[in-house]
Amino acid sequence: MKVALSAQRIAAMLALITAPVALTAQTAKPTAKPAATDSFALTAPLPMDPAVTVGTLPNGIRYYIRQNAKPEKRAELRLVINAGSILEDDDQRGLAHFVEHMAFNGTKSFAKNDIVKYLESIGVRFGADLNAYTSFDETVYILPVPTDSAGILPKSFRFLGDVASGVLFDSAEVVAERGVVLSEWRNGLGAGERLRDKQFPVIFRGSRYAERLPIGKPEILEKANPGPVKRFWRDWYRPDLMAVIAVGDANPAELERLIRSTFSGIPKRTAPRPRTLASVPTHDSTLVTIATDKELTTSSVGVLWKRPGKSTRTVGDMREDLINRLYNGMINQRFQELSLKPETPFTGAGASSGGFVRGSELNALDAGAKEGKIIESLQALLTEAERVQRHGFLASELERARTNTLRSYERSFAERDKTPSGAFVDEYIANYLSGEGAPSIAFEYAAVQKLLPTITLAEVNAVANARGGAANRVVTVTVPEKDGLRVPTESEVRAVFGTVVASNITPWVETVAEGALVPTTPSAGKVVKEARIAAQNITDWTLSNGVRVLIKPTDFNADQILMSSFSPGGASLVADKDAFKTSLAPSIIAAGGVGSFSTIDLRKKLTGKVASATPSISDLSEGMSGAASPKDLETLMQLIYLRFTAPRADSTVFKAQLQQFEQFLKNKDANPMAVFSDTIQQTLAGGHPRARPLSMEMLKELDINELLTIYKDRFSDAGDFTFFFVGNVDLATFKPLVEQWLGALPTAGRKETPRDVGPTQFAGVIDKAVKKGIAPQSQSIVLMAGSAPWNREDSYVLSSLGELLQMRLLDRLRESLGGTYSVSVTSAFSRRLRQEWQVAIQYGSAPDKADTMFAAVRDEMQKLRTTPPTAAELERVKEQQRREFEVSQKQNGYWLNTMRTRVENGDPLDTMGDYLTLINGLTVEKLSAAAQKFLVESNRARFVLLPETSK
Incomplete structure (x- = not known):
């Protein structure tokens, strides 16, 4: 089971630690919703959603x-x-x-x-x-x-x-x-x-x-x-x-x-112990905590203001929440803009507010500081808060924040009949523990429509005044512990507050790019071929430029359309030395924006819209992924078109990105798990150049113009691209958009196939211990691998064997030996370029139990090789697969990934529903045969992470 607490960063605590308050039990069902004229009075209580019975x-x-x-x-x-x-x-x-x-x-x-x-x-x-x-x-x-x-x-x-x-x-x-x-x-x-x-x-x-x-x-x-x-x-x-x-x-x-x-039969307790509430005492002055650690990889600084907790119970509370949400969103947009400038002392920063522990809440400013820039980052955080306090936000910032906030509620309202049960459960937990209101989304959407226009710029600006002062303030500083890196003193940290107050801070200035997203509408193409896969409700279009488009309309979500695309080739088509550049090129170029719009300008341009298109290049293909609301589908298509035809290299943003990479890499090897992961990767690849972990030396090879050239080469010819769209799509209105934007993509007649450039599967037996870290803990990864002719049933049976083995190991390692908290077994059978399989087992343990646990793993594999599983085990595996499939086949993401995988592997789409046939055909004999075939140690690697003090 899990403990709901994580505290490497204070900001994470805002999301992970709940702040409940005892709720006095009420009777029966909630009262009726107030009359419309009184529903949105600020003193009106939030009405319980009438769809829930409370008693x-x-x-x-x-x-x-x-x-x-x-x-x-x-x-x-x-x-x-x-x-x-x-x-x-x-x-x-x-x-x-x-x-x-x-x-x-x-x-x-x-x-x-x-x-x-x-x-x-x-x-x-x-x-x-x-x-x-x-x-x-x-x-x-x-x-x-x-x-x-x-x-x-x-x-x-x-x-x-x-x-x-x-x-x-x-x-x-x-x-x-x-x-x-x-x-x-x-x-x-x-x-x-x-x-x-x-x-x-x-x-x-x-x-x-x-x-x-x-x-x-x-x-x-x-x-x-x-x-x-x-x-x-x-x-x-x-x-x-x-x-x-x-x-x-x-x-x-x-x-x-x-x-x-x-x-009902559980009796009331007589004279129960009082359920007391712990408090967080107030303090008049600022507290400072400066902490270092030799395994910490990055520096951070945060400013926390503790305050009494307050549940959202009335319309007025809801309005206050909206004001705080607007403030956080607006100042965070400024922080994001600053993080794209190389001269900024932090790599990222943000403002947040919310529940902390029961009865207490936090307002927080938090930044990931560049190495040696703690004081400068703290000053930058406080300066932006002070800038708002002195000069306020701009009217244009408030308008964008209002629009985006309303849009998020609009989407929730559109999905009101598609909301997963788990979301409702979370609301009712909060209602019970803290008295948090649980109105219907219809009420919330109507309330937000009424309340948002009444919120003034002055009210949002006033939040900055409320979030300040020395009382109940805590400054947190974390710094890697290493030679040559100076840690700021408490007096230096405290002095920053006075420096900011005494400084000259000018008003925020923004620029907004004008003009259409696509200045000139390109010449449209045409659908020249149409096919139907009726069994799966898939329409298959081929465009005049060779682009293939597969669409599966669904009603699983009202406000969601998912997109994916691929073209064969990827980084396999470049020289080994350039493979890492090719993999990095899409994210670096995409961060520059598109066309005449920088990333910041693009974000402003897309205010109120739900549409995104993100390019990527993998080893074997290049492509894009994205999503849109049905009403913003044309915007998605335009973004795809621009990602192909008008990539934008931004040298300033590139410098900031390089600095962020550098901050990540400077102390990466202080993290035991990073060293462990890199060791596994390099060992299994036999030192192949394409398996090199990113390093500072490799960063020096990056050039923005070369990356743009690489990007353009991979995306300049759309002729062998296949696009997939799944969701609330209307084919009649979508077809003209496809012809206009995908049909206009440039093509040059290239038909590429990926190259087999390695690394190859490891061979033989590998045993390697990595001694890194000071905590008394161990991690183990055991791999079996090999080559075999691929077929669909063997691939499925191997996956099922992995699920069975995980059940066995969880029972043995956790329940019988008490030696681990969890065990993960993954298995895969690939056939692109080479037909290979792999089984991976991962678990943690005490360092002195690592060998005992490994012996138990080997013993369980031996049992599966020699003794067939029980009929009960077989049914557990099959029923879990059936149940998971029942849910998956009502999810857009499942169909998108399945369609793409099928097409990439050259499989027919009309048999996409054959998974149940495979499940029903699984037998004890097939699992036993698979164990004899795949759970063998002729090709076996074992990696163990141990504390550096281990003998």
């Missing part, structure tokens, strides 16, 4: 029920506990999270791990689907289940009911789970964790939050026993601190019946 059981358990068919035949179930690590006693540090683990290891209705095996048998994947998280102030159990088979929902609710009132806490299981939880703790070690431990005592000065991280203390975890673990569960898993949420494709009346029958 409270007699024992105090809150429930939320909503019928929603996205995805079909699925329901999202949650058990929310209004308690987390902040409530742990001193002998329980980390045991709130431990309780969460024990819920999956034996309850009154399910013996050890039985619930996991049952859910896997109905298509629910452990970890990816079935999960839970523990945060400072809440614990949430996550259970997505199918709804089209009798018995699944009752059994699923029974499990959640057991979590609430029937976890066993068997002594042997508690001892066995110590290793799993310690492995999860171990996974979090590293530079980020060490910086957090230095920063949190300052950020949370005087608060219990500084000493109650959900992952806990290893000295307590390694000695955990049922007594204190069960005590936390008994104290805090109780009806007055619980909510049950059920959203999905099921009868609401049946869901309510199941909730009542499952949870």
Whole structure:
């Protein structure tokens, strides 16, 4: 299970740490929506979405029920506990999270791990689907289940009911789970964790939050026993601190019946422990924390202003949120513009605001500083905030921000019947924990339409005044620890505030490029050939210039059209020494803008539009990916046309990009995982020049004009390009756009094929240990590889074997040995240029357990080679595949990727639905034969990352 806390950067905490507030239980369903004339009065409460049923059981358990068919035949179930690590006693540090683990290891209705095996048998994947998280102030159990088979929902609710009132806490299981939880703790070690431990005592000065991280203390975890673990569960898993949420494709009346029958019998607690709230004490002066670490790769500086938390409960609160959103968006646009200038001391910067911990929120400015430029970056951050405070924003900035904000709500409203159940669940969790309003998107969209025009420039400018002052302010500085890099002192950091206040700051000046996106409309082409793949509802057009266009209209999303394209060739057609330049060229050239529009000008030009086209060059092809709203489809087509015909090299932006690359590379080798990854890449490639990791020396070879030449060569001839469009497309209106913009693309008659330029598959047995890093952790990657004739069934069976092996290894390495938190097995069978296969296994462990774990991996592979899997294992694999396919085939991205892969490999499109045939044909015998064929160690590589102090 996962701990909901990450703190390498304070900015990330805004997104990952929730700030709930206890909610007084109410009864039955929400009241009706206020009359239209009163709905948007600023004091009016946000009305609960009438589509959700909200109620409270007699024992105090809150429930939320909503019928929603996205995805079909699925329901999202949650058990929310209004308690987390902040409530742990001193002998329980980390045991709130431990309780969460024990819920999956034996309850009154399910013996050890039985619930996991049952859910896997109905298509629910452990970890990816079935999960839970523990945060400072809440614990949430996550259970997505199918709804089209009798018995699944009752059994699923029974499990959640057991979590609430029937976890066993068997002594042997508690001892066995110590290793799993310690492995999860171990996974979090590293530079980020060490910086957090230095920063949190300052950020949370005087608060219990500084000493109650959900992952806990290893000295307590390694000695955990049922007594204190069960005590936390008994104290805090109780009806007055619980909510049950059920959203999905099921009868609401049946869901309510199941909730009542499952949870009503849980008795109220007599004389329960008070559910206290931890506070974050205020302070009058600025606090500063400066932290260094030898494995940190980049410098950063942030300014945080702590303030009391406030839930969005009224229309007035919503309006205030909009003002803050506008402010953040407008100043962030300025930061983005500054980051494209080489003279700017930071590589990127941003303003944010939001929930921090329960009852507290943050306003933050954050920057990734160029090496040695901490003071300058802090000054640049504060200068922009001060510029707004003195001179305000421009009216044009507000207008663009308003337009983009309204557009985002418009899109949500358009997708109101396509909203996934998980999104509703998140709203109801926030409503229960913090009292956050949960109105319908129809209400929100109507409110935003009414409120946005009333927000004045003066109101947005006033936010800058509210976000300032020394009170409750914390400055965070992080710097790599290395020779020659000076760390600023606290007095130098503090002095920046006075410097900015005393400085002369001029108003912001902006330029806006005028004119049409495409100044001159090109001569259109024509569709000269049309074909239909009726079974898949795909239309296939060939244009007069040779461009091929495949379109699959869908109704999966109302406001989405996805695009992809490719042409054979890619970096394989250039010399080895130029391969890395070819791969970098698209992103560097695209950052310059298109035609007469710089990146900044283009962003302004596209205000209110949803359309993007991004070029790329891989080893074997070049192409573009993109997306658009149906109403902005022509803009997408114009962007594609411009990416082909009017790429724009911007030398100023290029210099800024080079500096960003340099900042990444300067200290990259301080990161143990980066060294590990580079070692694997170079070893497997045998030192092939195309497998070189990017280096400072390679950056010196980059020239903007050469990159533009490379880009133009790859995109100057569209004649062998194939485009794919999937989504809410109307063929009749789309055809003229295709003829106008894709039909006008230049062609020169080139028909290219990629070259086989290596590197080749590794051969023999490789064992390599990399000793890097100071944390007591280890990572292992085991690879098997080989060559074999490709066929579709073998490729599918290999993939299925990987899923089976992952189940086996998770059971052995995690559940039996308690040696790891997670295991990943990926397998692939490729046939472009060479027919090769590979199986990759990855897991973490304690350093002294790496060899034991590897022996267990080999043993499980040997068992699969010699003993066929069970019928139950076979059905678990097949059912998970069926269920995943049910959801995937209602997603535009699945069809886009499948269509492209089929065409790239020369496969027919009319058999795209044959996946179910493959699933139904999978047998124990086929899996056993695949294990004998693929799980062999004649070509096997093992890489182990160990601490640098290892012997």
